[in-house]
Amino acid sequence: MPKLNMVQAINLALKEEMQKDKNVVLLGEDVGKDGGVFRVSEGLLDAFGHERVIDTPLAESGIVGAAIGLALYGLKPVAEIQFMGFIYPAIDQIFSHASRIRARSRGRFTCPLVVRAPYGAGIKAPELHSESSEALFCHMSGIKVVVPSSPYNAKGLLISSIRDPDPVIFLESTKLYRSIKEDVPEGEYIIPLGKARVVREGKAVTLLAWGSMLHRTLQAIEDIDAEVIDLMTLKPFDEETILKSAKKTGRVVIVHEAPKTCGFGAELSATIAEDAMLHLKSPIMRVTGYDVVLPLPKLEDYYIPTSARIKKAIEEVMKY
Amino acid sequence: MPEKIIESCNVKRLEILDEGGNADESLMPPLSDEQIKKMYELLVLSRAFDQRALNLQREGRLGTYASILGQEASQIGSAFALEKSDWIFPSFREMGVYITMGYPLHMLFQYWSGDERGVKCPEGLNIFPVCVPVGTQLPHAAGAAMGVKYRGDKKAVACYFGDGGTSEGDFHEGMNFAGVFKLPVVFICQNNHWAISVPREKQTASKTLAQKAFAYGFEGIQVDGNDVFAVYKAVKEALEKAKKDSGPTFIECFTYRMSDHTTADDAARYRLKEEIDNWKPKDPILRLKLFMEKKGLWNKQYQTDVENKAKEAVDEAVKMEEAIEHPEPKDMFTFTYAKLTQRQMRQMKEL
Numbered sequence: 001m002p003k004l005n006m007v008q009a010i011n012l013a014l015k016e017e018m019q020k021d022k023n024v025v026l027l028g029e030d031v032g033k034d035g036g037v038f039r040v041s042e043g044l045l046d047a048f049g050h051e052r053v054i055d056t057p058l059a060e061s062g063i064v065g066a067a068i069g070l071a072l073y074g075l076k077p078v079a080e081i082q083f084m085g086f087i088y089p090a091i092d093q094i095f096s097h098a099s100r101i102r103a104r105s106r107g108r109f110t111c112p113l114v115v116r117a118p119y120g121a122g123i124k125a126p127e128l129h130s131e132s133s134e135a136l137f138c139h140m141s142g143i144k145v146v147v148p149s150s151p152y153n154a155k156g157l158l159i160s161s162i163r164d165p166d167p168v169i170f171l172e173s174t175k176l177y178r179s180i181k182e183d184v185p186e187g188e189y190i191i192p193l194g195k196a197r198v199v200r201e202g203k204a205v206t207l208l209a210w211g212s213m214l215h216r217t218l219q220a221i222e223d224i225d226a227e228v229i230d231l232m233t234l235k236p237f238d239e240e241t242i243l244k245s246a247k248k249t250g251r252v253v254i255v256h257e258a259p260k261t262c263g264f265g266a267e268l269s270a271t272i273a274e275d276a277m278l279h280l281k282s283p284i285m286r287v288t289g290y291d292v293v294l295p296l297p298k299l300e301d302y303y304i305p306t307s308a309r310i311k312k313a314i315e316e317v318m319k320y
Numbered sequence: 321m322p323e324k325i326i327e328s329c330n331v332k333r334l335e336i337l338d339e340g341g342n343a344d345e346s347l348m349p350p351l352s353d354e355q356i357k358k359m360y361e362l363l364v365l366s367r368a369f370d371q372r373a374l375n376l377q378r379e380g381r382l383g384t385y386a387s388i389l390g391q392e393a394s395q396i397g398s399a400f401a402l403e404k405s406d407w408i409f410p411s412f413r414e415m416g417v418y419i420t421m422g423y424p425l426h427m428l429f430q431y432w433s434g435d436e437r438g439v440k441c442p443e444g445l446n447i448f449p450v451c452v453p454v455g456t457q458l459p460h461a462a463g464a465a466m467g468v469k470y471r472g473d474k475k476a477v478a479c480y481f482g483d484g485g486t487s488e489g490d491f492h493e494g495m496n497f498a499g500v501f502k503l504p505v506v507f508i509c510q511n512n513h514w515a516i517s518v519p520r521e522k523q524t525a526s527k528t529l530a531q532k533a534f535a536y537g538f539e540g541i542q543v544d545g546n547d548v549f550a551v552y553k554a555v556k557e558a559l560e561k562a563k564k565d566s567g568p569t570f571i572e573c574f575t576y577r578m579s580d581h582t583t584a585d586d587a588a589r590y591r592l593k594e595e596i597d598n599w600k601p602k603d604p605i606l607r608l609k610l611f612m613e614k615k616g617l618w619n620k621q622y623q624t625d626v627e628n629k630a631k632e633a634v635d636e637a638v639k640m641e642e643a644i645e646h647p648e649p650k651d652m653f654t655f656t657y658a659k660l661t662q663r664q665m666r667q668m669k670e671l
Contacts, residue, residue: 025470051470057500062459062493069463072448073407075470077463089489096453097460103655104449106440110658141656165658194661236661 004184007177009151010040010116012184013158014078018048020188021076024162027054028063028080028116037082038118038177064090064115068097071113076162084119084171085128091136098167099142113167114158119147120212120257121289121304122175124297130174131294132211132257135264137169138235144168144193145235149176149214151184153232156191164193173212180215196238198245202227205251205317208242208268210234213255213305220310224318234264239271246272250281251317255310260288282320285313329534331527333542333574336549339601341610349553353617355400359548360612361626362396363605366416368630369425372638373415373432377583381642383434386413390546390578393604394510396420397551398573401559402478407446407464409457409479413510414450417480421445425637426644435647454515455485458494458507465503469565476562477505478555484515486532487523495570499536504562506555507533507570510545512577517590533570545573546604576602 004012018024026041032055035042045053056063060081067079081087087094094115101111121130137145146161146168148154154172161168199214204225209217214230221228227245231237246252252272254265265286272284287305295303336347351359370389376382388395395416402408402421410417418428423445431438431450439449451457461479468475485491486509498505511529513520526532533540543550551573558569576599580587612618649671653664660668 054466057493057496059493059496061490062462062497065456065459065490065493066463066466066497069460069465070467070470071463072460073464073467073471075467092453092456092490093459096456101449102657103652104436104439106437107655108440109448144657236663239662 001183001185003181004151005178005181006148006151006154006172007038007040009155009184010158010172011042011044012186013155014041014044015047016188017159017162018044018052023074023076024078025052025054025070025075026078026080027056027067029056029058029082031055031080036080038174040116040172041080060086060090061093064093064098067113067115068093068101068111071111072101072109076112078114078116078162081115081117083129083131084117084133085131087115087117087133090115094137094143094167094169095140099140102166103142110165111167112165114161114170115167116170116172118174118177119171120173120175121294121300122212124300125174127296130300132289134171134234135258135262135267138264138267142166143235144233145171146193146233147171147173147211148232149173149211149230150180151182153191153197153230155184156189157193157232159188160190160193168193171211175212176215191232193233194236194238195233196241197230197232198241199228199230200226203249205253205314206242206245206249207253207255207314209255211257213257216305216307217255217310220307220314222311224314226314237268239275242268243272243276246276247279250279251320252280252284253287253310253313253317254284255287255305257289257304259291260286261291263288282317285317287313329531331531331540331542333544334550334554335544335547336553337547337607337611339607341607341614343549343611347553349549349556351549351552353615356612357617359396359400359552360605360608360618361629362400362416362420363392363548363608364626365630365633366392366396366419367605368627368634369415369419369428372634373429374579374583376429376638382429382432384582384584385432386582387579388413388416390576390599390603391510391512392416393548393608394508394545394551394573394575397548398478398508398555398571401552401556403475404445405475406559407468407475407477409448409461409464409477410450411454411457411481411485412450412452413482414480418447421447423447425633426640429637429641430644433641435644437647455481455488455490457481458485458490459497461505461507462494462497462501462503465498465505466501468504469501474563475504476559477503478508478559479505480508480510482509482515483511483513483520483523483529484518485509486529495533495536498568499538502565502567504565505568506558506562507568508555508573509570510573510575512575514577514581514587514591516581516585528572530570530572538568538570540570540572542572542574545575546602546607548604548608
């Protein structure tokens with residue numbers, strides 16, 4: 001079985017889905033000849049031609065808006081936004097249209113669209129190249145939000161996202177793109193959306209994370225009997241797995257890269273407080289990015305939650 | 321080295337039928353008497369629908385409504401050129417387009433009464449639900465046209481918006497995609513001169529809206545938007561061009577919003593009555609009537625018959641709409657996703 005990094009795994013998922021289904025088309029800035037700025041679509045133009053791997057004008061709203069039109073027409077577009085920080089011009093299209101078309105047309109028109117975007121800090125990139133704004137999208141009904149944490153999961157989740165009948169925001173950690181290699185089988189396998197993954201079982205504390213923060217969280221565990229859950233899908237998230245674990249351990253630490261206020265951790269924390277409060281032994285803790293404008297590379301490492309901060313939070317909840 | 325002109329554009333304006341009902345025969349599109357009568361009947365029906373919608377709103381039987389008064393020729397003329405298999409992306413002031421395409425009248429009332437089921441487009445038509453965010457439908461039209469082109473279908477896409485819409489960023493992005501990919505789409509801009517209270521000259525310093533198309537690499541034309549023949553001809557030719565894979569067209573229908581922006585607006589706050597009075601003789605229905613009278617296609621009896629038929633259709637639609645059962649509260653959950661989420665299932669029980 002080939003060992004692939006996340007870029008290669010996503011490339012493989014795209015290639016296999018395009019081979020399988022002629023309705024799958026890619027569009028975005030530099031996705032064709034250049035193979036994408038992270039090379040995620042490398043080789044796909046040669047394999048599938050300009051009709052299916054479309055270099056578009058530099059226009060995020062236009063890319064997502066046109067992808068919506070393609071989806072309405074019955075195709076399965078996979079749009080790439082070059083960096084998550086550039087997705088904001090397309091938010092109107094995602095919020096005002098992609099998320100609502102099924103409801104507005106009472107199911108007559110649907111929007112099976114995937115918007116892929118690299119997200120997150122940690123690669124010393126320029127301004128607005130390091131955002132993790134997942135919570136913005138989780139708030140909006142009608143869309144799904146998926147964040148893979150490894151090459152294997154990225155492939156299985158992307159296949160599910162492409163086949164999903166509703167719009168999916170698929171966020172790929174730039175930090176993880178080339179830092180992990182693992183066995184990624186060729187051919188079809190699916191990781192269902194809406195299901196979390198218990199990465200490691202434990203009884204003392206539940207650690208919730210996704211994307212790149214999963215790895216930081218795993219690094220922070222020393223001799224604690226922690227249960228670690230990789231959410232994988234944030235919207236809709238797997239309440240059952242999370243609540244089961246929270247009830248079992250009675251202690252929860254949530255780790256995410258985005259700022260704390262109204263971050264997705266707030267939703268998880270509120271859900272646990274609503275449904276598992278009487279099982280808790282300690283307050284729920286969040287380890288997150290700070291409520292600041294994400295700094296340029298020189299201060300980036302001070303912004304991203306460190307293993308030390310995660311460790312401290314675990315120690316804190318273990319005091320109870 | 322001397323400076324030289326490397327590009328220039330000429331903007332055409334097409335007028336066929338004047339205010340007195342005289343048509344320029346050399347420009348007349350091939351339309352049979354029956355087709356002309358059909359156009360007239362659709363104009364009258366659309367106005368009857370519009371007037372009834374305004375009345376129903378005043379009586380509290382309909383929600384906020386955007387009148388099409390004055391713009392009927394732009395809508396009926398353009399939609400008359402479309403096939404049922406073409407794809408249509410409207411804004412929110414295109415009831416005449418829906419009506420011309422054969423969209424059930426009672427469903428239009430249903431939508432404006434606040435029931436989304438009214439914009440569940442019947443099978444056999446491809447008209448999109450009313451698009452509220454201004455100009456955001458242009459990229460969809462471009463995208464759908466990319467789909468048409470990819471599949472090699474013999475269809476075209478029509479996209480409707482107004483003068484205000486041309487100021488939006490998505491106007492640029494949609495037009496640009498259409499030009500770059502040479503898409504089978506026709507952009508139909510109803511320049512009704514007012515975006516709520518902001519007049520046309522404050523939307524853009526361009527002399528015409530039509531000329532904007534040239535910057536995107538395709539043709540833009542202005543037509544008299546109160547002249548149903550001119551609108552029809554321009555759109556028909558643009559659709560034929562689109563279906564021959566010869567690219568997009570932008571058509572500026574030069575018309576006027578005779579009514580308030582919506583029933584929630586009072587245009588007397590920002591525009592002069594004289595301006596409206598100046599447009600009254602340009603009425604699209606009046607001039608077609610005069611034309612038909614000269615051709616022997618119109619008489620008083622015909623007018624009575626057409627009006628009665630329109631009234632009956634509208635009466636029937638209102639009756640049908642008011643007999644529709646109130647939507648089930650659960651209905652709001654049903655179409656958020658293809659399948660309900662666990663959380664939605666629990667929330668539904670709270671109803």
